Amino acid sequence: FYLDSGEMEVTTVISPDGTGEMFNVLDLSVRFLYGKQLTDRLRIGAAVKYFREDIYTAHMQSLVIDLGSNFDTGIYGFILGMSVSNFGPEVQYEGDALDVTVDDDIAVAGKLSKITNKFPVPLTFRIGLSNDVIGGDEESIHRLTFSADAINPIDYTVYGGIGAEYSWNNMAYIRGGTKLFHDTAGISLGGGLKWSMFEVDYAYVNYGVLKETHQFGISLNF
Template sequence: MSQSRRIIIYSVFMGILLGQSPDIPDVVSKVATSAGNYLKLETGARAIGLGGAFGAVGTGVTGVPYNPASIGFVNRMEVYFSHTEYMVGISHNVLAYGTQLTGSDYIGFHMFWLDSGPMDVTTELYPDGTGEKFNVSSKSFRFVYARSVTDRLKIGMSLNYIRDDIYTVYMQGVAYDIGSNFDTGLFGFKLGMSVTNFGPEVQYHGEGLVQIVSDTTDPDKQLHKVTKKFPLPLTFRLAVANDIIGKESAFVQSDIHRLTLAMDGIKSNDYVMYGSLGLEYGYGEFAFIRCGSHLNHDTMGMAAGGGVRVNMGGSALCVDYAFVNNSTIEPTHQFGLNFEF
């Protein structure tokens, strides 16, 4: 097939994927109708630099929250850590591990925790604080398994334990993720699909919901408040990626330069459908520059980043940086370290 024909087919295909329908007035987004919204936070410096377009290009433990099949690309063993500082002392951290059990089986874990930093406990009698401190923390711990079904298809699943702690009140539950990554063999296109945060409704419990009352028949004189149940942010993701330039590119082949285009379509049960579009340039698989954008999203905008990969014998160290612009908070910066053994 001629080079020009390949480019035409590629342009038409991407035009269909990127095409958006006209805005529909009065769309109900269902914002703030689910619990555990921290599960939708983007993690991983490489993924953030690509604007969150990581469902098809995620290769390793950093891609687990986007698509659990990503762990099926681990070679032998991989460890990842990242730390992000938000405003007023809020931070989030990621620690992940993955290993190849057999020629086709992979396991690992992905741990994420969000912390508010210390805050003052206030009451009606002490509006300036009682002298006591507390933290709001949100945690997610995923156990992941993936399998290479064929040399082109990988499937993965994860069991996710989640917990929120707000002073003396907590919420906890279990969610499930499932995903796949498929090399179509058609002009180098790769498809990623995932369903994440599937699980039962959750509600808050704890001592903070107990109220002491005098006019009750309860011998403990306690009134236990029951909170409303909320669903988790169930999210569907369809992703596509292609090496426009690269060693195995169907369009422009190069042993040194690589340019990857990635796009994700995302729909959660508490928000309108939106997209992520990202580009990654790699020079000799040593130095990388990334940029991305969030499409049809009301807060997240442009993103950028870069990284280097240093080979050390049979091991490698990857250092990545990402920046994302957000209309509601200050721009955030994230650094990530990835070790491959």
């Protein structure tokens, strides 16, 4: 997963309208996943996730763990999914953006670095239901899946999401959905292509006052 905010103007206390200098916010996430089918109805999975965020010339990074399960309820084809994301250590911003210029008699190097507080990566609980209203097995050429989720991050209120995915021959995908009771995220549209071990995904997400984002993902399955 990769996110680029695009260029934004640097502002300071002295220059609240901008300094003329530009910066980007960059987010990168890479996951290594393992899943196992325990019974004909229950699957479990775990992922080790590396992520990094760069803001101007400051950054933070960490490794966290995600855990999840997938259970075939046997009731009208509904699948129940649950997950807990972001088990890991606290993180802290560091980098040149935290340097402050001072007189040489205060610091030989002519600068001091601010030390930011550590903070936890937001643990997130998720539960959802999905159902294949068209298709439903691996041999189906056409499959249409509807899903609904409830998400509870520890640093935000509970919100939801609904969406649908159309799959052709398990190779090409079209997706759409929207967040519910979220203060910024709204409609999302996207798609993906899968060939052999490789999968490429794209999503357009409208974040309201934060404007639109374009999200890309690359997966390798083995």
